Amino acid sequence: MASLLSLVEKHPAIWRGNQAPIGQSRRLATGYLSLDEVILGGFPEYGVVRISGRTGIGELSLLKNVFTQTSENAFYLFVNPPGVLITNSLRRVNVVPENVHVVSTSSELSLWAAEEAIKSASCSVLLLWCEHINAAQARRLQVAAVQHECLVVIFEPENQRSAALPVPLDLTITAIDQGLQVDIRKLQGGWPKQNIVVPVSFTPNNTTINSLMRKYSMHAEDDALHG
Template sequence: MADTVFTFQHPAVWRAREGMSDNRARLKTGHRELDSRLGGGLPSKGLIRIRSLSGIGELSVFHQVLADNPNEKLISMINCPGNVHAAWLHQYHIDAEHVRLIRPELTQDILWSAEQCLKSEACHIVVLWINSLTPRQARRLQVAASQHNTLCLMFESEHTARCALPLALDMRINPTLTGLHVHIDKHVGARTDVSADIRFTHTPSNKTINQILHHSPDYVTSATG
């Protein structure tokens, strides 16, 4: 019996109830079908893994969650694979003053930075890009996020071998002809193996440029003359 108790208290062992919150508050993504499949939205705290290709609009799926920041806390983006442009932040009404880009050189520094940001309780959301996370590492982030009431979005390449991890939510995002397809593989305390489609434009269009041109006096003159 003593050995059994010790096993369940071991720091490498994660229990599902650790990811469940007494507060069932949800963070709406703004995508009605996805929010419905999630039981109202994303969990308000804990570690979420998003497996996808890079550059398909995967971060934009969560733009409303990033923008809804009533306490004006920080949004820490750690090991981001590219630049976060001010125009993108402005488009989704995300205050650039609250965004912090952290680019550690070593893998252990990436995880240390994420854990410290979660424990600080100064962050609205911590966004992390990392591959090949071990269950032990994921558990540390999951516990830190849950205990300090912070959400951690972890983006992982779908080309990375999938490993079972202690997570509040595990999802995959894939491109379709009309947008993105989101599949829920794991969701603590809710339905799993469900999916939702999001209508989404992957690449910029000339719509805005054409609108400006059509309202330009020079354009109207040349078109009619």
């Protein structure tokens, strides 16, 4: 039994909770020091990351710096995004709109579409919005993502969050006044941690408008003085 266990532990796909990821050294920094310090420097370059939380609270902003570290010709696949993709919004998170393809399908087919896209080796980053994913489905995506060098990010509603999944990084995000609160549920090579504050600006603000109004007011005062 001891020798059999030893053989299992030596398998490259087996890792202990306190071990660093095997066969992958590069991390994609989020640019938020408080988060990067905890998740071993950033997101895994390849593999599956799950982010659970309410839709529209800044989940893509969390990936903004990650996207800058992919190649200029990186192909992005959005599977079942929750709304219409706007060109300017994509550029704000450092995604070239021309390199984005969208697949809209049923919940039942979305996981199949994602897996087939990964296996095609045509996309560098795949973003999948789904209502539910089980361990077997996540494992299939994880194996395919590593084999075909693809970063897969699964967005799942927090109120429908599945049980623990065999993925390298599992996060829950919550909107707070300072931006986002990130809770690490699972981290390959690290430990869970809660209440990490990430200063993401995820709602529109009037900064630009106020700046223009002040500039206009100053010009108006100058014109009045020299009129």
